Amino acid sequence: MITAPYWRAPVSVTRVMGWVLLALIPAIVLHVIFFGPVLLAQLLLASVAAVVVEALLLWVRRRPIVSAVTDLSAVVTAWLLVLALPTTVPWWLTLLGVVIAIGVAKQLYGGIGQNPFNPAMVAFAALIVSFPAELSRWPLPTTPVAWQWASFLGTPNVDALASATVLDTLRTAVHSGQAVSELLGRSPVFGTLSGAGYEWIAVAFLAGGLLLWLRGIIPGRLPFAFLLTLGVLSTLAWLVAPERFAPPWVHLFAYSTMLAAFFIITDPVSGVVTPRGQWVFAAGAALLVFLIRHFGQFPDGVAFAVLLMNLAAPWIEMKTQPRVFGEDHP
Amino acid sequence: MAQADVVIGKKNDGDGMRWFSWLTSSAANTLVDPVSGRKLYPIDGGIAFPDYHKQETADIPIRNVAMPSHYIVPLRVNPRFTARPIVDIGARVRKGEKIGEPEGKFGVAVHAPTSGVIRDLGHYPMTHVSGLPALAYFIEPDGKDEAIEPTPYRGACDDTDRIRDFLQQMGLAGLGGAAFPSHAKVASSPVKTLIINGAECEPWITCDDRLMREHAAEIVAGACDLAAAVHALEVLIGIEDNKPQAIAAMQAAAANHGAVTVVAIPTIYPAGGEKQLIERLTGIEVPYGHLSAEFGVLVFNVGTARAVHRALTYGEPLLERVVTLTGAADDPGNRWVRIGHPIAELILEMAPKPEVDRYLLGGPMTGFAIPDLDAPILKGSNCIIAASPALFPPPPPEQPCIRCGACAPVCPARLEPMALYWFARAQQFGKAQEFHLFDCIECGCCAYVCPAHIPLVDYYRYAKSEIWEREREKSKAQQSKARFEFRNYRLEREKAEKAARAAAKAAETKRRLEAQAQESHAEASANGTNDRDGAASPSAPNANDAAARKKALVEAALARARAKRAAEATEPSGENRE
Amino acid sequence: MLTALLVMGGIALVLGVILGWASVRFRAEGDPIVDQIDAILPQTQCGQCGYPGCRPYAEAIAKGEADINRCPPGGDEGVRRLAELLGREYKPLEQEEAAAKPKSVAVIDETRCIGCTLCIQACPVDAIVGAAKQMHTVIDTQCTGCELCVAPCPVDCITMEPIPESLETWKWPKPTWSSERKTTETV
16 A cells, blocks of 8 residues: 655655756866866766666665666766766776776665665775876866877876876975975865865855755755864864974865765765764864865875775764754653 | 645744744744633644635535434444443334443443334444444334333533443534543543634534534533533633634623633644544643643533533434534535434535545544445534545655654644654654553644655554554463463363372272271281191281282272373373373 | 782683672563563464463573474564574474465454353453343454464354455555566566
């Protein structure tokens, strides 16, 4: 028997995922304007690969394929992974990343809704540990498009035209004793706020994220808590030791920060559901990001920070259950 | 559509976020009611539907219906509120005559809805989601509609016990839908605040709206009667603000009653739920397992209040109620319907369209599809919706839960529906109860917003009924175990008593033999003195005889015992053969 | 090398002493696992498992002598709960036909009862009332459906009637998610 409620809100998982993809469009457009069309090829490759891998594994698991694939969640994971990686990684690396993200981190755990870890971050972590060299070559706005295509197809010839990220540059410079202020004005890596070119894409992520928040797709407290914590920590550090720590806007408008705040930590499946728990989750992720960036080996700690918080998420959720109606009344 | 995005993060967030709500608040969280100037308290969760579908029936006056061919008057629908049949088959009854005597403290009397003949007392399909039958009278009306002499209430207006018994005999039950015995509520006095529920938050239903517009004076009078009976200090009538005419009518009726205040509450589903209304008007949260009376509040539906007034003043038992007939129909509207009217005949009154495929009893959020249309209208049946695929399309297929959390902000009980779903599905009922499964009021808000179209409320209902069944079985198993252990004890006791009796008998036998031996010895001695020569020989054989007799007796007893043991050994586990 | 051996040996000794003391100090009275198993069993006392009552069967399970799938009145769910409690593999019930039978109560046909009290003696929970040469009847709320009374009756006047589903016993069914169906239904 079909039972009440006999009304349903006109929402669906496909719609939610569709909004996320829509919110990524401004950033993708800016990216293509600054860096060229290689990103589109990456996105296409990753999307197709994600759908194929998911369909294959669903067939092996004997689950319905069409309804699972048309909910667009694999495409969202693919896009986020591509945006987290440098645009110029070879095609086989993107493919490998998609296989890890969809195949291992998502389908092997039971499919959508069952993965304890953020699939894109699992893939990113696996790749950065296995291929650190390829993942530390980020194109600049001045990098020729032809070179980018060559890199994508797997045959880079000159790697001096790529460089590390803003955060990587900072880290190596600080470790070698240079002052931050020396870098800010002079290195071609830096733009106005943060990484040259990437800072505006970060602003685009911010805009897209705000759109998602206003439409009610993501809760506002997750990005707010993340950015607030990161801002406070980086401001304090910069005030205490301005020669060793970058100004807060460098942190906040770094490419990965905005992507993480609005699109990575807001993954509902691997995150926390309770409101207070979401504050803890986001603040914890921001703290870990800051620590890994400054005191860790890797230039950017978003992937590992998110994965560590995913580990803690069930416990956080258990401990931050809200007071139920009528509870703690005598 | 704004309500399409009633998902994560919007204003109706759970704990800790109320202080934010003034930033993004809308009418749903106003804190002062403009109509009465009374302070309102915020409630959590809920959904503001874009279209409540009230306009189909809200402006049409209530009409009567034609007499049906028969009435099915149920005596037992809810296992706790039952009535005992007191009229025989074939008897002639008149309208308002009592045909069911209330059973127990919670039983409610049942009356004949019209004059006629009792044709049958048996099991008829009930207006329940299972369609299972219940004991009911089948009455054939004679068309005269002759009523008995009414007996209004003649006691003091604040004599709670007497009013309680009177209302029980008048068959008063909650007309808001749950049909809870009103006399049981009246008995739980004294209370400070009496709330009359005119909210009617569920879409499509307008019976309370029309009743308030047309019979405001009687409702207010009933409220005053109830207030006197329960010694309440104030009366609040809560009406959703999408019913301005009803608010105006009730205000006019309450103008001369100082203690009665009409309060307009923001329109949000489920503001009319008892606990939600109490929270909205008084800020008190009544947890599961407690009565609102413990917190000094009682809630009655407007229809119940009017019925109470008619019962007390005119001696009218609860015979009829307003039912909204709506949906895909050509003649929708509200009707006065008597309790027991078969639904199959009632729906013809609204001229349903040909595309109607099922009928819903109640509203779209908490109602159910009526499985057997021969079932009757009950005291709590407030609405019948003629549902067509266009109005209520079949739900999309269920997808896996993506843990988006859209369900939690809309829950009026501040639960975590997703956790309850996972536990109910995994049959971990203990954990579901830890997460306050029984605080769920089954309003349907969570299932409404779920993007994966999971029928969440079904999982909770399933979990609750499983838990109740397990408790029933457990208490039955404990009883069985206690009886089994007592039986074992009883058998042991009988065995011990038997052994004691056997021992006593053996001792008795021994004493008897000794006494006999002494006697014959005495005889032998006596014989021996007469005949000294042959003294030894007669006494010796006598003594020998006694010894031989005794030996024979002992042998016989041993043989019997051996036989018995042999017999017991061949039988299965220790059963006595008495 | 010697130091390492001595240290490890010393630690082992200390831990062994602590464990020994704990096993004496915190010894549990009785065997709590038997009570837990007994709490899961339905207390029908029917003997279909081969043991004279639920408690002996519980004790046998605890000792490892009996398998967990021998109790039809407990049903499939009972086997699963035992499996979860004891960490053993779930197995389908041994007596499959018995498991499929619906819950029943015994009913005595009063017109044929001769008052021999054989059924009263057979009932493990004393759910039959009566006396010699008096009418016997089953208290249906106490009958567990174990069927031990059916065999001893010399005139075969006892039948097992399935308990009909009523509004009091109706349960909301579990929603089933079927990927094949186009709509979601609760059946």
